[in-house]
Amino acid sequence: MTLGEKFLKTSIIYLIAGITMGALLTVKPVHDFAIQSPLFAGRIHISI
Numbered sequence: 001m002t003l004g005e006k007f008l009k010t011s012i013i014y015l016i017a018g019i020t021m022g023a024l025l026t027v028k029p030v031h032d033f034a035i036q037s038p039l040f041a042g043r044i045h046i047s048i
Helices: 003-024 028-036
Strands: none
Touching: none
16 A cells, blocks of 8 residues: 555545534534533634
8 A cells, every 4th residue: 555545545534534523513412512511622613
């Protein structure tokens, strides 16, 4: 496996993870937890 193939596979994994986390933040209980939790402090850039 070449370096380019590793990069492509890693970027696809990060894309899927980002889409999943973004979709989960649209669910109100998850969004409210993320906003109030000190675990996510400073990591959510847009509050709905």
